[in-house]
Amino acid sequence: MAAASAVLQSEWTKIRTVASTTWTLVSAFVVTVALSAGLCALTAANMGDMPAAERATFDPTLISFSGMVLGQLAMVVFGVLVVSTEYSSGMIRTSLAAVPQRATFLFSKIAVAGGLALVVGMATSFLTFWLGQALLGENGTGLGEENVLRAVVGAGLYMTLMALFSMGVAAMLRSSVLSLGILMPFFFLISGILSVVPYAKDVARYFPDQAGSKIMQVLPDAMGSEPAPYGPWGGFGIMVLWVVAALLGGYGVLKTRDA
Numbered sequence: 001m002a003a004a005s006a007v008l009q010s011e012w013t014k015i016r017t018v019a020s021t022t023w024t025l026v027s028a029f030v031v032t033v034a035l036s037a038g039l040c041a042l043t044a045a046n047m048g049d050m051p052a053a054e055r056a057t058f059d060p061t062l063i064s065f066s067g068m069v070l071g072q073l074a075m076v077v078f079g080v081l082v083v084s085t086e087y088s089s090g091m092i093r094t095s096l097a098a099v100p101q102r103a104t105f106l107f108s109k110i111a112v113a114g115g116l117a118l119v120v121g122m123a124t125s126f127l128t129f130w131l132g133q134a135l136l137g138e139n140g141t142g143l144g145e146e147n148v149l150r151a152v153v154g155a156g157l158y159m160t161l162m163a164l165f166s167m168g169v170a171a172m173l174r175s176s177v178l179s180l181g182i183l184m185p186f187f188f189l190i191s192g193i194l195s196v197v198p199y200a201k202d203v204a205r206y207f208p209d210q211a212g213s214k215i216m217q218v219l220p221d222a223m224g225s226e227p228a229p230y231g232p233w234g235g236f237g238i239m240v241l242w243v244v245a246a247l248l249g250g251y252g253v254l255k256t257r258d259a
Contacts, residue, residue, distance in 0.1 A: 102255050157236070167250065169246050171249075
């Protein structure tokens with residue numbers, strides 16, 4: 001029976017020695033910070049032209065995370081690759097032979113990858129916030145203002161949960177191509193499109209990305225967005241439920257199917 005500490009060490013070795021997983025984390029950090037900074041600078045330069053309705057609900061904290069739309073996709077890729085690479089390479093058979101306790105195997109992988117995603121997510125959210133507020137100048141805000149710290153910490157947690165959700169989906173589908181072929185269009189296109197379609201948007205607001213992103217808003221109707229039937233923590237809770245369901249689904253497939 002493999003010791004939990006040994007399995008954790010093994011998973012850490014796998015992740016840090018595979019270039020693709022390392023670079024996806026780096027990409028999540030760089031893309032989010034760079035794109036957010038650019039959009040904050042653009043916003044600051046055009047504040048005078050902003051419509052009155054948007055100015056009234058201007059949320060400088062949320063603007064800081066505007067690059068998250070692309071950064072989260074890198075987290076999706078990271079989560080998928082952490083799980084599916086072993087299937088595509090055939091190493092899953094060796095891994096399960098070494099660690100036959102499948103719950104220990106999967107949840108050790110989730111713990112290590114989730115910890116890395118959390119570190120990168122928090123570093124990204126805090127740096128993105130500070131840089132964004134510096135670029136916004138007098139239109140910016142500070143961590144001491146009401147609900148701002150919650151939004152900044154929530155942004156880091158949001159990135160982490162995106163990675164964990166993707167790990168669960170990849171564990172169910174056991175294929176990089178299939179997992180990315182579903183998740184990337186879903187988060188990058190389908191979710192956003194449905195969020196503005198009448199009637200469909202009432203369902204889309206319960207998607208993991210739509211619900212979870214509410215944690216990053218300081219103002220409930222920030223930037224003219226439609227009010228949701230839940231608050232920031234309610235939306236975050238909905239996303240957590242999606243993540244738990246995906247991880248349990250991934251474990252169910254791993255437990256019942258051969259490698």
